[in-house]
Amino acid sequence: MLEQRIQQQFFDSADLKYAAAELLSKPIADAVSALVGCITGGGKVLSCGNGGSAGDAQHFAAEFVGRFERERPGLAAIALTTDASILTAVGNDYSFEVVFAKQVQALGAPGDVLLAITTSGNSANVLAAVDAARQKDMTVIALTGNTGGKLRERLVDTDVMICVPHDRTARIQEVHLLVLHCLCDAVDLQLLGEPEST
Numbered sequence: 001m002l003e004q005r006i007q008q009q010f011f012d013s014a015d016l017k018y019a020a021a022e023l024l025s026k027p028i029a030d031a032v033s034a035l036v037g038c039i040t041g042g043g044k045v046l047s048c049g050n051g052g053s054a055g056d057a058q059h060f061a062a063e064f065v066g067r068f069e070r071e072r073p074g075l076a077a078i079a080l081t082t083d084a085s086i087l088t089a090v091g092n093d094y095s096f097e098v099v100f101a102k103q104v105q106a107l108g109a110p111g112d113v114l115l116a117i118t119t120s121g122n123s124a125n126v127l128a129a130v131d132a133a134r135q136k137d138m139t140v141i142a143l144t145g146n147t148g149g150k151l152r153e154r155l156v157d158t159d160v161m162i163c164v165p166h167d168r169t170a171r172i173q174e175v176h177l178l179v180l181h182c183l184c185d186a187v188d189l190q191l192l193g194e195p196e197s198t
């Protein structure tokens, strides 16, 4: 019984990945163009999200700054979820709603990218970060689920929405991780060319 339930989670996750492959390949390719344009123009990526998505934001920044699968110079990315002093000071002195927005305001510059990760599309601090990115003339890449929530209404034509068509946070997050790896793989391909042996 329990094993059946576990197997069902694998099947559901795999089904969603199949469904998302066709739907998301175009927006993911658009996001790659935005990232490559940002990096080659001397910009940086700021990433944010809550809970599991905070982990995703850090995972992405680690693979940009460190490496993904191929050797290359580090690429500029900062996860806005990691500095406990900033998060507690801003959360305590202002509100939790602006913990990411304050950092975008301080660190963001025109041409930078905000990678905003929220499965509901409704987290207030992520929405505020998007508003702050807009003020800074940054491009937003939004990773969401469900319908894209309130975040969808905040995006403009030059932004990219990657919306996983599911209503369960865990399943959406599982696809988000795959999307992040697709982004890293494709950015490396654009910057370095085809690998010598594949």
Ligand SMILES: O=C(CO)[C@@H](O)[C@H](O)[C@H](O)[C@H](O)COP(=O)(O)O
Binding pocket: 050, 051, 052, 053, 117, 118, 119, 120, 121, 122, 123, 126, 169, 170, 173
């Ligand atoms: O990882 C999980 C659930 O799988 C949770 O930690 C989850 O990320 C948190 O509840 C977040 O606060 C959800 O925020 P969001 O994705 O709706 O923006």
Ligand SMILES: [Zn+2]
Binding pocket: 052, 170, 173
């Ligand atoms: Zn989780």
